[in-house]
Amino acid sequence: MYGENTRIIREQLAILLRQHRIQHRIGGPGIPTLPTTSTPVERRLIGLQLGRYRHAVLVWALEAVRAVDPRPHIPLADRRDRSPTTELQARLTEAVRESGPRPSIEELGGAQRYPMLIAWQTAARAATLGEHDFGATISFSSLTTSQVRTVLKDAATVTRALVVLDRRYASTPAWRPLTNRGRLADAADRCITLTDAAGVDPTVDSRGWRPQPHLITGPLSPGLAGVLQAHHNLFVSLHSIPNAQDLRRIVASQLTVSRTIAGDSDGNDPLRDTCRQREETYRQLQQRLRDVYGQTGRGAEAVSRAHIAAEYTNALTREDRLDSTPASEDLARLFTRLDDRIGRIIELGAQERLFFERVPLPEIDLSKGGPIKGQAVTYEPIRSSTPAGLVAFARSELRAIRGNSGTDDGHEHTRRQLDAALEVARAAPDGTVRAL
Structure with a gap:
């Protein structure tokens, strides 16, 4: 660099x-x-x-x-x-x-x-x-x-x-x-x-x-070091755009990770404030992704890595975090890079018309069978120009989260x-x- x-x-x-x-x-x-x-x-x-x-x-x-x-x-x-x-x-x-x-x-x-x-x-x-x-x-x-x-x-x-x-x-x-x-x-x-x-x-x-990152093979280390390795593998596996369902699963895993660390941390844990803000960001992102669809993409490997990262985080004890301050700092920096990568995926997926948003129509869908008819909907490509849309949220919150200016004192x-x-x-x- x-x-x-x-x-x-x-x-x-x-x-x-x-x-x-x-x-x-x-x-x-x-x-x-x-x-x-x-x-x-x-x-x-x-x-x-x-x-x-x-x-x-x-x-x-x-x-x-x-x-x-x-x-x-x-x-x-x-x-x-x-x-x-x-x-x-x-x-x-x-x-x-x-x-x-x-x-x-x-x-x-x-x-x-x-x-x-x-x-x-x-x-x-x-x-x-x-x-x-x-x-x-x-x-x-x-x-x-x-x-x-x-x-x-x-x-x-x-x-x-x-x-x-x-x-x-x-x-x-x-x-x-x-x-x-x-x-x-x-x-x-x-x-x-x-x-x-x-x-x-x-x-x-x-x-x-930057040197190309590689997967860490073999069994993961216990404690916070294992969580760090699992998230590193998740970051490396996010080399392509996943489909909408896999993206929601990855976002849900990161919400679980942030909520777990923020909820079990005490005042001396350097990750507490970072994960509290990250939890709120991913909670809002999860809500915005509920009406997003798209079947094109490759994210099966990233989903499995995200699941492993969440499982290792749930198994952490408070002593694991208190005894691993350097690993906590490394994990906070990795969170920043991971958030940026997810934000870029959302922007690029919208730009390439791989993600679509569910838009209700002011009429009844008569094509479905059964006596009860639901509201008709259509699926449109995500518009990046919408100020309050998903792309704007990803650009402002994920790629600029915690004031990441790209500088180092x-x-x-x-x-x-x-x-x-x-x-x-x-x-x-x-x-x-x-x-x-």
């Missing part, structure tokens, strides 16, 4: 920006009272490895700028303007071309001897994984203008941090300086100033590539953390004496 990968990159760069006396941190001389723990040959190999780690982060920054480029098919040399985005992309392209090779798989996953190398390795690993985010989900066409500025600012801030570290690592053996470092820094600063003035939108952190914290580290680096040049 974009937010998680960029959080790790910013976090590690902030750590590196607070570190000085680089030669000593790779085992070299520098402090008379501390011994030298590496040879000149080893320090040269470390310098080459640091360059490969930096190359991975540079490539991530370049891919981020390219992803939010409004004119991706026009070569940089043919563009008549030199906007801040175009300038930063051109300087990053030049820096990546001259920075050296990529790190190998062994370098990204192997053990490291020094903490500074661990920080670089972690940042490079997140940058390599983060390249999967750019494309269909993180692109100029799929993001809002504010989200585009957020990605651009993230790339520019990371670039600015690499420029500061490039100056600091100048005396490291085999370290290759950035090409046109000053112009690269100026281009990054212009993008940061532009995005700060126009405003950003951190909801882009919830976008990007931890991501914003690392943005502030890296900005603060850059401000300190600008205020105090590397020539001043600092403490370890």
Whole structure:
């Protein structure tokens, strides 16, 4: 996910920006009272490895700028303007071309001897994984203008941090300086100033590539961990649109789950408030689904998974919930994703005309046999434009339940953390004496 990968990159760069006396941190001389723990040959190999780690982060920054480029098919040399985005992309392209090779798989996953190398390795690993985010989900066409500025600012801030570290690592053996470092820094600063003035939108952190979830096979664990596994399997099995009857069964199971947890919880249970609100939401959803019909769909597997999840929840004891606070937090997050998935199913089912609503007619149905005739009804596709209809309810309550904005305070914290580290680096040049 974009937010998680960029959080790790910013976090590690902030750590590196607070570190000085680089030669000593790779085992070299520098402090008379501390011994030298590496040879000149080893320090040269470390310098080459640091360059490969930096190359991975540079490539991530370049891919981020390219992803939010409004004119991706026009070569940089043919563009008549030199906007801040175009300038930063051109300087990053030049820096990546001259920075050296990529790190190998062994370098990204192997053990490291020094903490500074661990920080670089972690940042490079997140940058390599983060390249999967750019494309269909993180692109100029799929993001809002504010989200585009957020990605651009993230790339520019990371670039600015690499420029500061490039100056600091100048005396490291085999370290290759950035090409046109000053112009690269100026281009990054212009993008940061532009995005700060126009405003950003951190909801882009919830976008990007996610690994495909898989079913948890084998017997479920006892207690709340088993409930978590059962709901994970339910979430994975909801990969297609079920018919209306199966959808009602799934909704009924989630109503039972929420009512059970909310009813048996005490004031210290973090799931209590979540499940109370969720119980009311699913109660209203169950009422709205009573007049919904549709025989097309595949939901037999999801129904069985939902039944297992409800059975495991009914078997919970109060001690199981009180002793599993981390599992409770994970289950609350899984509830949010499950609610969003059910809301999307309802919207897509209405859009594809798979669900129909029962509409009474002002006449008697004379086609049925028997002396007593009932009211005539017809079945019409669900209208998504109805303000008080099922689709509007799913969009407003399920996909926005509990104020799910798609942001994470931890991501914003690392943005502030890296900005603060850059401000300190600008205020105090590397020539001043600092403490370890």
